[in-house]
Amino acid sequence: MDPGILTTDDWVVRLNALRMMWACLILAFIAAPSLVIAHAVIPSAVDSGTISEKYNKFRLPLYVVGTLAFIADVALFLYAISLATGIISDIYPSFWQ
Secondary structure (H helix, E strand, C coil): CCCCCCHHHHHHHHHHHHHHHHHHHHHHHHHHHHHHHHHHHHHHHHHHHCCHHHHHHHHHHHHHHHHHHHHHHHHHHHHHHHHHHHHHHCCCCCCCC
């Protein structure tokens, strides 16, 4: 099995897919802490009396940011995977030879 030759356009597509994967990682690092803080840390700290009730107002914005980041992360990841699938089939047009 001999891989195809990569052109400049092929490298640009691969670079864009790699950038999307890095963006997915950044979005995951945004989504996870905001959802954990909104769903676990703030309610627990308010119930134990560590922080006052006024911090409950931060839960809704944190939920919105976390949910939007998660949805964007999943959508971008699926798009990057679809690019990667095309990349592999471009390099190796016939898998079984």
